[in-house]
Amino acid sequence: MRDRTPLWLACAVAALAAASFFIPGWLLNQLLFAFGRGLAVLGLLVLWRAGLVSLGGALYFGLGAYSVALLQRAGVSDALGLVLTAATLSAAAGFVLGFLLKRYRGIFFAMMNLAFSMILYGATVKNRSLGSTDGFGVAQPSFFGVVFSEPAHAKLALFLMLLALGYGAMVLVHLYWKSTFGWLGTALRDNEIRVEYLGYSVERVIHIKYTLSALLGGLGGGFFAMGLGQVDPDSMLNWVASGELLFIMILSGPANVAAPFVGSFLFEVLRTYALDIAPLAWQFIIGATLVLLIFFAPNGVWSLLARPFVRKS
Amino acid sequence: MLDGLTFSSYLFIVSLGLTIIFGVMKVLNLAHGGLYAWGAYTAAFLIGRAAVAGWPDWAGFPIILGAALVVGTVLGWALEFGILRFLRGRDEALVVLATFGILLMLEDAIMAVFGTDPFFAYQPMTYLGHVDIGGIARDLYGLTMIGTALVVAVAAWAGFKWTRFGKLLSTVIYDRELALTLGINVNRLFLGTFIIGAILGALGGAYVAPTTSVAPGLGMEVIVVSFAVVVIGGMGSIPGALVGSLIVGLVRALAVHKFPEYELFVVYVVMALVLAFRREGLFAPAKVRII
Numbered sequence: 322m323r324d325r326t327p328l329w330l331a332c333a334v335a336a337l338a339a340a341s342f343f344i345p346g347w348l349l350n351q352l353l354f355a356f357g358r359g360l361a362v363l364g365l366l367v368l369w370r371a372g373l374v375s376l377g378g379a380l381y382f383g384l385g386a387y388s389v390a391l392l393q394r395a396g397v398s399d400a401l402g403l404v405l406t407a408a409t410l411s412a413a414a415g416f417v418l419g420f421l422l423k424r425y426r427g428i429f430f431a432m433m434n435l436a437f438s439m440i441l442y443g444a445t446v447k448n449r450s451l452g453s454t455d456g457f458g459v460a461q462p463s464f465f466g467v468v469f470s471e472p473a474h475a476k477l478a479l480f481l482m483l484l485a486l487g488y489g490a491m492v493l494v495h496l497y498w499k500s501t502f503g504w505l506g507t508a509l510r511d512n513e514i515r516v517e518y519l520g521y522s523v524e525r526v527i528h529i530k531y532t533l534s535a536l537l538g539g540l541g542g543g544f545f546a547m548g549l550g551q552v553d554p555d556s557m558l559n560w561v562a563s564g565e566l567l568f569i570m571i572l573s574g575p576a577n578v579a580a581p582f583v584g585s586f587l588f589e590v591l592r593t594y595a596l597d598i599a600p601l602a603w604q605f606i607i608g609a610t611l612v613l614l615i616f617f618a619p620n621g622v623w624s625l626l627a628r629p630f631v632r633k634s
Numbered sequence: 635m636l637d638g639l640t641f642s643s644y645l646f647i648v649s650l651g652l653t654i655i656f657g658v659m660k661v662l663n664l665a666h667g668g669l670y671a672w673g674a675y676t677a678a679f680l681i682g683r684a685a686v687a688g689w690p691d692w693a694g695f696p697i698i699l700g701a702a703l704v705v706g707t708v709l710g711w712a713l714e715f716g717i718l719r720f721l722r723g724r725d726e727a728l729v730v731l732a733t734f735g736i737l738l739m740l741e742d743a744i745m746a747v748f749g750t751d752p753f754f755a756y757q758p759m760t761y762l763g764h765v766d767i768g769g770i771a772r773d774l775y776g777l778t779m780i781g782t783a784l785v786v787a788v789a790a791w792a793g794f795k796w797t798r799f800g801k802l803l804s805t806v807i808y809d810r811e812l813a814l815t816l817g818i819n820v821n822r823l824f825l826g827t828f829i830i831g832a833i834l835g836a837l838g839g840a841y842v843a844p845t846t847s848v849a850p851g852l853g854m855e856v857i858v859v860s861f862a863v864v865v866i867g868g869m870g871s872i873p874g875a876l877v878g879s880l881i882v883g884l885v886r887a888l889a890v891h892k893f894p895e896y897e898l899f900v901v902y903v904v905m906a907l908v909l910a911f912r913r914e915g916l917f918a919p920a921k922v923r924i925i
Contacts, residue, residue: 374727421910427726428662432865433909436902439858443899560858564734571731601745608738612717615732619724 324499327492330579334488341480346473349480353548355589356483358382359582360541362569363494364534369575370498371530372510373426377434378566380441381411381535383558385542387445390459390552400462400482404543411539412532419531423524426513435560442558459546476548483544490537491578497533498578502526568611574621584622640776642883643783644838648856649863649875650790651834657807657870658827660726661718664733666835667857668740669709673836674852675748677701678843698844702837709740710832714825737853745850779841786834790872803827807870862905867916874917881908 341349361382368375388407397403418437425433445451461468461475464482469475497503505526508516513523546552556562565588573584591610595603614621648670655663680697713736721729794800806813806823814820839852863882867874882901889900908916 369727372727374730425909428869429865429909429914431727431730432861433906435858435861436906436909439902440899440906443902561854567731567734571728602742604738605742605746608735608740608742611735611738612732615724615728615735616720619728 326495326578330488330491330495333579334484338481338484341477341484346476349476350548351589351593352586353476353480353483354545355586356480356487356582357541357543357545357548358566358569358588359585360487360490360544361538361566362541362573362581362585363490363578364537364541365566365570366573366575366578366581367494367497367506367530367534367537369570370503370510371506371527373430373527373530374567375434375534375563376431376560376567377436377438377563378538379558379560379562380434380438381415381538382542382545382562382566383438383441383445383552383554384411384414385539386546386552386557387451387542388539389543389546390457393459393462398460398463398468400464400479400547403462403547404482404486404540407543408536408540411542412536415532415535415538416528419528419535422531423527435563438558438563439560442554442560445554445558458551459549461550462547479544479547483548486540486544487582490540491582494533494537495578502529506530568607571611571614571619572622574618574623576620576623580621580623587622638884638887639780639880640883641887642879643780644842645860645863645883646783646876646879647786647834647841648838649860649867649879650786650872651831651838652860653864653867653870653872653875654790654834655828655831656864658803659718659824661733662726662730662861662869663831664730664857665713665736665740666733666831666860667853667855668737668744669706669832669835669853670839670856671744671853672705672709672740673702673839674843674848675744675839676705676836677840678848679748681844698840699837702833702840705840706833706836707829709836710829711825713832714828718828719821719824737857741850741853775844782841786837787872787876794872799823799826859901862901866905866908868914871917877916 337352341352344352361378364381365375365378385404385407388410389403392403392406397406422430422433451457461472462479464475464478467478469478498506505516505521508519509523509526516523516526542557545557569581569585569588572588573580573582592603592607595606599606648666651669652663652666655661655666677698680701684697717732717736718729721732794803802813802818802823805816805818806820810820838856859882860879863878864875865878866881867876867878881904885900885904893900
């Protein structure tokens with residue numbers, strides 16, 4: 322059977338792109354944040370498929386965000402150039418750290434990532450030229466030489482660009498998961514030694530996955546920074562930010578490449594409403610949701626949504 | 635140096651709880667930070683009340699101990715019995731995230747119960763006063779903390795080695811399924827372990843309460859540092875927790891005094907270095923590979 326996923330993903334993205342001209346600004350903002358995070362979560366999902374959970378997802382997210390901000394300071398203003406450079410830098414960092422991290426599993430993988438993200442966090446917080454804990458602003462970028470006078474138009478352009486790149490990322494990850502190397506992730510999760518006996522290098526598989534995940538994290542972080550118009554260490558680099566990304570990952574579930582984007586949007590909505598209803602207890606609501614999810618839907622909301630459509634074999 | 639030791643000693647108390655829980659239950663308990671914060675808040679609140687009611691300042695010590703015992707037992711029991719018990723055998727990562735959820739809940743529950751204003755409970759600290767060591771005035775309170783940590787360390791070691799409970803625990807750590815077939819009530823042991831771990835977490839918090847202002851976000855900070863301790867020492871190892879907290883405490887004290895700008899992340903640099911050379915920490919127990 323032909324694989325229809327790229328096709329219906331394209332339909333969904335096109336529908337969203339068309340809708341984005343009509344939806345109100347606040348919703349567009351939410352979608353921007355959600356999909357920016359969604360990209361990073363997709364990266365985490367690539368690792369999770371191999372049974373690896375990183376407690377330092379914010380490392381690459383923040384790296385992407387800060388690269389965008391710093392590049393802009395250095396005079397680069399094109400949005401596409403900014404995010405692509407941010408993603409490349411992030412992937413390069415992931416590639417280098419990957420040489421070390423590919424040797425770790427389980428808790429130690431999580432903790433090593435945490436260590437590196439906290440080192441970056443500490444360095445950023447203590448660095449006055451980076452605005453310390455306050456961070457600093459990110460100006461509105463230009464798009465292929467066009468500078469919009471209206472901020473709303475710039476937001477829209479940014480969102481369309483995010484959709485295009487997000488679509489590319491989803492299709493690529495989808496194809497990757499269907500390739501031999503992608504399937505190896507699941508095999509790895511079950512039994513590493515057998516994978517080695519089959520003649521594949523476990524460490525190389527992990528290294529590739531790790532770099533890919535860093536790339537997606539950086540891309541997401543870059544978009545997030547431009548969408549927010551600001552970078553700051555507490556919401557982008559601290560370990561709680563990594564926890565949020567993992568939360569979205571659980572919320573989305575590993576079933577599908579589109580799930581992180583849906584999950585991330587749900588998270589954004591949930592948080593907005595929780596903050597609105599109970600400003601002092603929103604963390605409580607988020608935490609309770611997480612626990613309930615793990616109890617009742619460990620494969621994410623996607624599994625709940627898709628349940629009626631899955632034929633029983 | 636002495637600052638470092640004080641810091642080490644409360645880190646040790648907290649990390650010991652974390653490492654025992656991990657060693658026995660194989661659960662990386664992020665909610666430990668919440669227990670720590672609950673311990674600190676309860677102690678600070680009660681000490682404040684006691685001071686208002688005109689109790690003598692030394693009453694703070696039994697209050698600290700009592701707060702830790704009550705908070706640890708109640709919350710530990712509730713978490714283990716109400717939540718973690720149902721997550722046995724699930725993916726390790728999922729369980730970690732569940733405890734992250736619990737941590738978020740505990741943090742906000744604190745705000746709901748105690749409000750958002752910081753608490754001060756300095757009475758036990760001023761009661762003990764200062765002592766001159768090498769010409770520098772030191773808080774005697776900090777020294778009692780070191781003493782407490784030593785007592786806890788010895789008690790943990792002895793309890794593990796000589797009591798029936800300790801022996802049962804070693805069996806379960808070594809092979810859980812075999813322990814089950816031998817007729818050991820693993821569930822009950824887990825509950826006991828979790829409560830002991832929780833009490834240690836709360837005790838760490840309660841003991842620290844008089845030395846700082848107790849404010850929201852307390853648990854979030856301490857949990858990552860005590861993670862670093864546990865990972866450096868090797869997950870599930872009691873001497874590992876001791877050595878780990880010594881290393882982290884001293885390194886941080888050194889950084890605070892000599893290079894304050896590195897204070898925030900020096901702990902993680904140490905952790906990354908240790909892990910780079912000893913992949914599973916300094917005192918990691920040997921593991922069986924499953925083929």
